[in-house]
Amino acid sequence: MKKFSLYLSVLFCLVSVVGCSEQDKDVNGEFLLGNFGTDWKEETFYLVVPINWSGESSVTIESIKLIKKDEKPITYEEDGKKYQVFGANPLKSSGIYGESDVGELKNIKDIEINGDGKIALKLVLGEEVNEDSERRIKISFSINGEEYEKIVEWKTLEQLATVSENNSVIPYTT
Structure with missing residues (x-):
């Protein structure tokens, strides 16, 4: 029995020393995790946003256009x-998506909204897009066959930019 106890004690000591020495080894190398960001210029992305109609009757959307305060259309050239x-x-879910992740999209014409809905803006931004508080959205719609238009201010559209105030490209990192 003494031999067995002595054998077990020696075995325990060896295992402890080997185990401890493994934990103390220094390893060459480090972990690097990839950074994500995007350059919005010339990239296609989809902005999925909620749209809410607070009226009593449901509306049927005829069109949604991006305009300036003076109702001139927003164009790529200008x-x-x-x-x-x-x-x-x-x-x-509301957010920014790539083409393969945005899901099923429908023609905006004849979309019915009764309370809450979702729209997706497919956007491509050019080289120098600055913030512009004059940007608006013009929504043409009908209620029970009668046509209406509303011009809506939207901060996200106003602040959409590829250039910061000091004319440097805005980095996007997470």
Whole structure:
């Protein structure tokens, strides 16, 4: 029994020393994690946003256009923005998506909104897009066959930019 105890004690000591020495070894190398960011210029992305109609009756969207305060259309040549507006799945999370992740999109014409809905703006931004407080959205819609238009201020659209106030490209990192 003494031999067995002595054998067990020696075995325990050896295992402890080997185990401890493994933990103290220095390893060459380090972990590097990738950084994500994007250059919005000439990239296509989809901005999925909620749209809410607070009226009593549901509305049928005829069109949604990006305009300036004076109602001139926003164009790629003049403003550095190409866009298309779609209806999006109301259950889709709001956010920025690539083409393969945005999900099913519908023609915006004849989309019905009763309370809450979702739209997706397909955007391509040019080289130098600055913030512009004059940008608006013009929504043409109908209620029970009668046509209306509303011009809506939207901070996200006003602040959409690829150039910061000091004329440097805005980096996007997470």
